[in-house]
Every structure is written in structure tokens, then in C-alpha cells.
Amino acid sequence: MQEQWEQVAHTPSATDELGERLGQVLKPGDVVLLxxxxxxxxxxxxxxxxxxVGVGSEVTSPTFTIVGEYEGREPFVHMDLYRLYDDPDDPLAQLSEDMLVGIGFDDYFDGSHIVLIEWPQGVRRCLDTYLDIVITPLAGGERAFRAQAVGVSACARMKEWVG
Incomplete structure (x- = not known):
């Protein structure tokens, strides 16, 4: 099952609003690919x-740490896999099982965490259901958002997020 949605955020605050609204509907076990x-x-x-999601502490980019764990109304995990790729711009790049084990990837998919992954191209094959969001910068600081929900729970979450 798949659903799709697109929207342009005309301002940085519109981007923030989209993100906050998504965070409000996410539940443990949900995975967002960015x-x-x-x-x-x-x-x-x-x-x-x-x-x-209700994270009160400052969320920083985990580019160097790979994984950031936070407490909100539910446990929130932010992964940035950029540094694990030989060529992060290769849309077909894959990550080896050893690399994923090395960062404890599977530890976060027991249904008790909300997981957001930046640079996810190498892990899609490992996931059954996820919300896949692509952000494209446009002229004047605008951003185009294209989302595809893969799997039943992701489709339900996208409907809660964008109607």
C-alpha cells in the first residue's frame, strides 16, 4: 500500500510547521526517511x-555521531547516515550489514522508538513500512516536499499528518 503527497513550503516557518505537525502524529514504531x-x-x-514529538532538548545534526537519541512524549531517534557512504549522492548506494550492526541500527526498530533517518538510501531495503520524504530547495528559499507512505501504518500516519 502506498500514498503520495506534495506541497511547497514558502518560508522557513512553513517548513517548521510541517515538521512539527508530523511530529505530533508520529507513534512508536514509525520511521521517517528524509x-x-x-x-x-x-x-x-x-x-x-x-x-x-515533544523533545525539549536541543536537537543537533548527528552527522558525526551518526545517531542521536532524545526523550519526548516517546523516544525519538535521529540518524544521519551521510558519513557511512563512499558517495552519499549516489541514490543506489547501499550500506553493508556490518556497517548497520556497527551503529546498532536494529536496536531502534523494536516498535518502541520514533525513528527519523537522513540520507536513508542505503537502508530502505531493511524496512517494511516508512514515510519517505524528499525535500527539494527552490528559488527564493522555498522548499518542495514530496512524501510517499509505504506500508499500512505509514499510510495511516500520512493521512493524520496532511489529511
Whole structure:
């Protein structure tokens, strides 16, 4: 089962609003994949999602730590897999099982965490259901959001998020 949705955020605050609204509807076991070029606004959007989940502490980009864990109304995990790829811009890049084990990837998919992953192209094959969001920067600071829900729970969550 798949659903799709698109919208343009005309301002940074509109990007924040989209992210916060998504965070408010996410539940443990939900997975959000976040793609887009460097500078597209992935981390800004991830921080807004975290606020929506109720994370009170400052959310920082986990580019160097790979995984950031936070407490909100539910446990929130923010992964940034950029540094694990030989070529992060390769949409077909895959991550080895050893790499995923090395960062404890499977530890976060027991249904008790909300997980958001930046640069997810190498892990889609490992997931059954997820909300896949692509952010594309446009002229004038606008951002285009394209979301695809894969799986029953992701479709339900997208309907809660965008109606």
C-alpha cells in the first residue's frame, strides 16, 4: 500500500510547521526517511519533527555521531547516515550489514522508538513500512516536499499528518 503527497513550503516557518505537525502524529514504531541534497533543509525539518514529538532538548545534526537519541512524549531517534557512504549522492548506494550492526541500527526498530533517518538510501531495503520524504530547495528559499507512505501504518500516519 502506498500514498503520495506534495506541497511547497514558502518560508522557513512553513517548513517548521510541517515538521512539527508530523511530529505530533508520529507513534512508536514509525520511521521517517528524509532525503534531499546538502542544504535542502533536512536537519531543520528533523528538528521541527523532534519538537512535535515533544523533545525539549536541543536537537543537533548527528552527522558525526551518526545517531542521536532524545526523550519526548516517546523516544525519538535521529540518524544521519551521510558519513557511512563512499558517495552519499549516489541514490543506489547501499550500506553493508556490518556497517548497520556497527551503529546498532536494529536496536531502534523494536516498535518502541520514533525513528527519523537522513540520507536513508542505503537502508530502505531493511524496512517494511516508512514515510519517505524528499525535500527539494527552490528559488527564493522555498522548499518542495514530496512524501510517499509505504506500508499500512505509514499510510495511516500520512493521512493524520496532511489529511
Amino acid at each position: 532525503s534531499g541534497p546538502v542544504g535542502a533543509g533536512k536537519t531543520r525539518f528533523a528538528k521541527a519533527v523532534a519538537r512535535g
